[in-house]
Amino acid sequence: MSRRYDSRTTIFSPEGRLYQVEYAMEAIGNAGSALGILAADGVVLVGEKKVTSKLLQTSRSAEKMYKIDSHVSCAVAGIMSDANILINTARLHAQRYALSYQEPIPVEQLVQSLCDTKQGYTQFGGLRPFGVSFLFAGWDKHHGFQLYMSDPSGNYGGWKAAAVGANSQAAQSMLKQDYKDGLTREEAVALALKVLSKTMDSTSLTAEKLELAEVFLQPGTGEVQYQVCSPDALGKLLAKAGLTQPAPEA
């Protein structure tokens, strides 16, 4: 193997690959998965929580979903500490744009700037890449609802449906089969839950293991809303989709 080309991020291997970037993607492949689906009237983000111990007491409302600005949010897969840094950077960038131009940052510009940061860590400085993949969901007046996926290399793409994290290949191919244009948010939620239930490792799917967030326009005011589903509501959705399995009897 080309082991001697592993240790530095800033050089290519003889086959033309960046090993450190690929190893970062490996790390993400071991983390909890996240799914994003673009619907006609919103974007749906679903995440799998890896750590569900009773002892965990988080002060934050969600573990995998983060709000970047009032009109952009993201789901995270990978090393959470790396994600925190990038999310902070994204938030600052969005606010600086709003301060200069007095209008909300277009979603693609935000994604692009974050990916530029990630790319910097693959080309200079000698620091390792960020071990995080993001699914950005947002709305702006130029392109409406959008979903973007970005990875440690700094590449990003706009998607109608995307998956990152563990079993993302399987999830992505399932989404490719079942996704239809013009889905409503409800249908998108049902599809996301169905795909996640099939690709998740755990035997029983409960509301505690999942997080669901939706980005949509408020009917009355037209403002962009980011809503994290409460555990009770999520439990009801799972039951409606026929996905809850009773926990195995001890």
Place this chain on the structure above:
Amino acid sequence: MVGKNCFAIASDRRLGVQLQTIATDFQRVFKIHDKLYIGLSGLGTDAQTLYQRLVFRHKLYQLREERDMKPETFASLVSAILYEKRFGPYFCQPVIAGLGEDNKPFICTMDCIGAKELAKDFVVSGTASESLYGACESMYKPNMEPEELFETVSQALMSSVDRDCLSGWGGYVLIV
């Protein structure tokens, strides 16, 4: 001005450059969140820029802490931001009014370099401030209900700006 579990914040509408009136609908009272408002008198451009910078800071605070800023905290933030420019200040005198915990009204004012002044009854700023002090002092009563507070604030504002040639062209009163 503080009332019973409510507050009022008011301003005039004139934007002028010495004797010339540029606008008669200039906004000087800005919302930070539902229970926190800031009024900025003084140089128009500094008022707008300062407000935009405060929105920047407050939005980041909301994203990180997942809650709105308390009025006392916000006042400290404004004071710090003003003092950062100690030797090249924003020519603005803020008036901050908000409802804190248990909807207890909070008001304060500060000078253009951030010296906070808390008050229990009313705070004023602007070219007509001396006149306003007099009017508020005579018309203020503790624990006014919102309707009475509105009347009091409007009368105090109108009578003071009428005696000041640089203020006027209407008024804007907000009760929370």
